[in-house]
Amino acid sequence: MWITNCRPWGGNLSDVEITNGSISAVRPAAGRASDAQDSIVEGNGRLLLPTFADVHVHLDSTRLGLPFRPHTGGPGVWTMMQNDRQNWRDAEVSITERVDLAMSMMIARGTTRMRSFAQVDADAGLERLEAVVAGREKHTARADVQIIAFPQAGLLREAGSAEILEDALRAGADVVGGIDPCTLDRDPAKHLDIVFGLAEKHHKPIDIHLHEPGALGRFSADLIIERTKALSMQGNVLISHGYACGKAPKPKLPTS
Numbered sequence: 596m597w598i599t600n601c602r603p604w605g606g607n608l609s610d611v612e613i614t615n616g617s618i619s620a621v622r623p624a625a626g627r628a629s630d631a632q633d634s635i636v637e638g639n640g641r642l643l644l645p646t647f648a649d650v651h652v653h654l655d656s657t658r659l660g661l662p663f664r665p666h667t668g669g670p671g672v673w674t675m676m677q678n679d680r681q682n683w684r685d686a687e688v689s690i691t692e693r694v695d696l697a698m699s700m701m702i703a704r705g706t707t708r709m710r711s712f713a714q715v716d717a718d719a720g721l722e723r724l725e726a727v728v729a730g731r732e733k734h735t736a737r738a739d740v741q742i743i744a745f746p747q748a749g750l751l752r753e754a755g756s757a758e759i760l761e762d763a764l765r766a767g768a769d770v771v772g773g774i775d776p777c778t779l780d781r782d783p784a785k786h787l788d789i790v791f792g793l794a795e796k797h798h799k800p801i802d803i804h805l806h807e808p809g810a811l812g813r814f815s816a817d818l819i820i821e822r823t824k825a826l827s828m829q830g831n832v833l834i835s836h837g838y839a840c841g842k843a844p845k846p847k848l849p850t851s
C-alpha cells in the first residue's frame with residue numbers, strides 16, 4: 596500500500612510505502628498513477644502522523660455527543676463525586692452507549708491508543724468498569740485501550756471500597772488507581788498501602804490522581820515515590836494531574 600502526496604511529520608511531500616503493516620519506504624512524492632487504486636491512499640498534501648494517544652480519559656464520565664447539560668456539582672472532589680452519583684444513571688443514553696460513542700468519535704479523529712479510567716465504588720460497583728470493558732472489546736480491532744480501576748470515592752470512607760477495587764482487577768482492569776490520599780481519605784499511608792498492596796498482589800501498574808495542593812501534594816508524592824522504590828516498581832507508577840509537583844520549588848543546582 597502507498598500513501599501518496601503526504602507530509603510525514605509536516606516534512607516534504609512524500610510517498611510512503613507500507614508493507615505488512617509497517618512503513619518500508621519514504622520517497623519524494625512522484626505523482627504516482629492511480630493504476631492500482633485499491634492500494635493507494637491519496638494524501639492530498641496533508642500531514643502524516645502516527646495515531647494519537649489519549650493517556651488520560653474518563654470514558655465512563657463523558658457526555659460527548661449528547662445535549663448540553665449545566666454543571667450542577669459543588670466545589671471539591673467529594674461534592675462533585677456525590678453530584679455525579681445522583682445523575683450518571685439518568686443520562687439520555689446508557690453508560691455503555693456513552694462509552695461506545697466517545698470511543699467512536701476518538702477513533703474517527705485518529706486516537707487509537709487510550710488509557711481510560713473507570714470509576715469503581717460502593718455506588719457503581721463494577722457497572723462503569725464493565726461499560727468501559729465492553730467498549731474496549733467492541734473496538735479491539737481499532738484501538739488499544741488500557742483501563743484503570745479508579746476509586747474516585749476513596750478507599751476508606753465507605754465500607755467495601757478496597758474489595759471493589761480488587762474485584763475490578765479481576766474483571767478486566769489493567770491498572771490500579773488511587774486518589775488524593777490525604778485530602779480525600781485523610782490517611783495517606785493506609786490508602787497507599789491498599790493501592791500498592793493490590794498492585795503487588797496482582798502484578799499491575801499504578802496510576803494515582805493527585806489534586807492535592809502545595810506541600811501536602813508533594814508529601815503525598817513523596818509517599819508514592821517511597822513505596823515505588825520499596826517495591827522496585829520504577830516505571831510502573833504514574834501520578835496523574837500532580838499539580839503540586841509542577842509547582843515545587845526549583846532544586847538548588849551546584850554552582851560550579
Ligand SMILES: [Zn+2]
Pocket residue numbers: 651653712804835
Ligand atoms: Zn482524571
